Amino acid sequence: MQPLILGIHHITAISGDPQQNINFYAGILGLRLVKKTINFDAPDVYHFYFGDALGRPGTVFTTFPFTGARRGKKGVGELTYTAFSIGINSLNFWEDRLKRFGIPVSDRLTRFGESILRFEDQDGMGIELVANAADQREGWTYGGVPLEHSIKGFYGATLALRSKEFTERLLIDSMNYRFHSQEGNRYRYGLDGKPGEWVDILVDPNGQRGVQSAGTVHHLAFRTATTTSQLEMQQRLLKQGYGVTEVRDRNYFLSIYFREPGGVLFEIATDVPGFAIDEDEVHLGELLKLPDWAEKSRSQIQAALMPVTFQPENYV
Numbered sequence: 001m002q003p004l005i006l007g008i009h010h011i012t013a014i015s016g017d018p019q020q021n022i023n024f025y026a027g028i029l030g031l032r033l034v035k036k037t038i039n040f041d042a043p044d045v046y047h048f049y050f051g052d053a054l055g056r057p058g059t060v061f062t063t064f065p066f067t068g069a070r071r072g073k074k075g076v077g078e079l080t081y082t083a084f085s086i087g088i089n090s091l092n093f094w095e096d097r098l099k100r101f102g103i104p105v106s107d108r109l110t111r112f113g114e115s116i117l118r119f120e121d122q123d124g125m126g127i128e129l130v131a132n133a134a135d136q137r138e139g140w141t142y143g144g145v146p147l148e149h150s151i152k153g154f155y156g157a158t159l160a161l162r163s164k165e166f167t168e169r170l171l172i173d174s175m176n177y178r179f180h181s182q183e184g185n186r187y188r189y190g191l192d193g194k195p196g197e198w199v200d201i202l203v204d205p206n207g208q209r210g211v212q213s214a215g216t217v218h219h220l221a222f223r224t225a226t227t228t229s230q231l232e233m234q235q236r237l238l239k240q241g242y243g244v245t246e247v248r249d250r251n252y253f254l255s256i257y258f259r260e261p262g263g264v265l266f267e268i269a270t271d272v273p274g275f276a277i278d279e280d281e282v283h284l285g286e287l288l289k290l291p292d293w294a295e296k297s298r299s300q301i302q303a304a305l306m307p308v309t310f311q312p313e314n315y316v
Helices: 018-028 091-100 165-174 227-239 292-304
Strands: 008-015 032-039 042-051 060-065 078-087 109-111 114-120 126-132 153-161 178-183 186-190 198-203 216-224 253-259 265-273
Touching: 008 018, 008 078, 008 153, 008 265, 018 032, 018 042, 018 060, 042 292, 078 216, 091 114, 091 126, 126 153, 153 216, 165 178, 165 186, 165 198, 165 227, 216 227, 227 253, 227 265
Parallel strands: 008 060, 078 126, 153 198, 216 265
Antiparallel strands: 008 216, 032 042, 042 060, 078 153, 109 114, 114 126, 178 186, 186 198, 253 265
16 A cells, blocks of 8 residues: 655745746756746745656745745754755766855765755755765756756755654654664654655754744645545544644645644645646746636736746856
8 A cells, every 4th residue: 555645745935036036946956947826825926836847746846935025044943954866976066056156055064974065045045965876866957957967856854843752753653754864963764765755853952943934944745645645644633633724725736734743834735636737748837827716816916926037048
């Protein structure tokens, strides 16, 4: 029987200027802008989805760009670093590329035997590139990033928490994760040991709480295959006392939300139906797509949104 949780589905962050957001994630990082839509809970704000060629689950980093938003602050109770997966021989390429575009890069880190580059986007979002030989997924390129060096999808995510016990219990007892390894005050959990599923808990008992705003993660979404498996997870969590929301239709997947014990907002999202339901695969992300209930207000919505463009040739 297939497990109910299959790894990371997407990670959603709050950002500032929408044009700078596209420039960074589609331009510098080379992720495909697979969908341009709106925040369904705040229709005057964009919702961008960046991922691989089709926006497959496990590759999609999404943003709510609020023009003029103040910068948030990393801290406990938040997902502080999103890790993307790159090829084992791609670190030099990315170090050179990031520096060429004026992005300060950390010295190379080593974690659980793998080499990592750490940096931030224009809003202070924590990002890591993890070089590894285990990821067989094919990335996406607009031409600026050779395919062999392209980002393949997520590697994992770091949760900064004051303690791990209750979050660990949730991951293991409810979400079929397993404890994998420990390095100092970092504890790693996985499913089958593959990139795209890792969740690290970084324990800091005296850490200051994070402040959510531009440059911070809004929520971490986990994959489930179908609406049936999602409802099963919803009932399991409700029985365990978690305040789980009703199922919410996000057009490209269905979602339920709840707070894990350390304060991070978790989502469980279905793999179906995907991003090709309202655009041809060749033209994903080219037009502003709205849910049916918002179409009647398209002219007002578009008038409230800052126009954005993307020119891949600027990032070759």
